[in-house]
Amino acid sequence: MSQTPRPLVAGNWKMNGRRADGLALAKAVASAAAGIEAELLVCPPATLLGAVGEALAGSAVGLGGQDCHQAAAGAHTGDIAAPMLADLGCRHVILGHSERRAGHGESAALVRAKAEAALAAGLIPILCIGETEAERDRGEAFAVVARQLAGSLPDRATAASAVVAYEPVWSIGSGRTPTLADIAALHGHLRAELARRFADAAGFRLLYGGSVKPANAVEILATANVNGALVGGASLKAEDFLAIARACPRA
Ligand code: PEP
Numbered sequence: 001m002s003q004t005p006r007p008l009v010a011g012n013w014k015m016n017g018r019r020a021d022g023l024a025l026a027k028a029v030a031s032a033a034a035g036i037e038a039e040l041l042v043c044p045p046a047t048l049l050g051a052v053g054e055a056l057a058g059s060a061v062g063l064g065g066q067d068c069h070q071a072a073a074g075a076h077t078g079d080i081a082a083p084m085l086a087d088l089g090c091r092h093v094i095l096g097h098s099e100r101r102a103g104h105g106e107s108a109a110l111v112r113a114k115a116e117a118a119l120a121a122g123l124i125p126i127l128c129i130g131e132t133e134a135e136r137d138r139g140e141a142f143a144v145v146a147r148q149l150a151g152s153l154p155d156r157a158t159a160a161s162a163v164v165a166y167e168p169v170w171s172i173g174s175g176r177t178p179t180l181a182d183i184a185a186l187h188g189h190l191r192a193e194l195a196r197r198f199a200d201a202a203g204f205r206l207l208y209g210g211s212v213k214p215a216n217a218v219e220i221l222a223t224a225n226v227n228g229a230l231v232g233g234a235s236l237k238a239e240d241f242l243a244i245a246r247a248c249p250r251a
Helices: 019-033 046-056 082-087 098-103 108-120 133-137 141-152 180-197 214-221 238-246
Strands: 008-012 039-043 061-065 092-095 124-129 163-166 205-209 228-231
Touching: 008 092, 008 205, 008 238, 019 039, 019 046, 019 061, 019 238, 039 092, 046 061, 082 108, 092 108, 108 124, 108 141, 124 141, 133 141, 141 180, 163 180, 180 205, 180 214, 214 228, 214 238, 228 238
Parallel strands: 008 039, 008 228, 039 061, 061 092, 092 124, 124 163, 163 205, 205 228
Antiparallel strands: none
16 A cells, blocks of 8 residues: 555444435445545445445445444344455444444453454454543543554554544534644544554554534545545535545545
8 A cells, every 4th residue: 555545435324324315325425436536435324234235336435334243153133243244245344433432332352353353354444543522621632542542453454454533522423623733633643653563554544533524524634644534424415425525635
């Protein structure tokens, strides 16, 4: 991978969408994806992965899961294994999202085990890390994300096989974003932390996530060490998601 990675814009649909609107959204994104510089990815809820995967077939838009279990198969009612996602055509899986760390009590060790399972299945984990507002107010943001990165990114990850997404918890779904200087400083810190462990640190994609909208995408995506975005709410409207994707700077 070259030193400046191609940007990735990933849509996290979360627990939204019925079959009809999921298909319409996927088709609208797919039909406009050609010619966009950034790599595009949509991560629908598990119920829609099969149908959306079929709708995206032959397009430039990838399919991703929102979570996976750490085991490859077995007695885990309600869970989905990484090989099952791969079998459906997924390329990526979001892991360690703050809504899972907080809402499902996921520890760094569990997220790391899930990331190992994803890598073993040939999936690219999109590993989410980010501080809460209280942690930021206490001046702990850098330490928190470094700890999360160290705890949940497997040693065998490479720039080609894993993605890191910085998502300040207080920014997700709130309409509030850090200043550009804060994003640049945090992403620079993450790049330096990666460089302590990985020879190809410069090639890792570092996504920013948290209230990315068409109105703020150009400046956020042009910030140093930001190599794309993880988009929640705005990924549910094709035109907003595509506007964000088009806002990525050309390499
Ligand atoms: C997210 O949940 O990953 C996210 C970034 O959400 P939003 O864009 O809605 O803040």
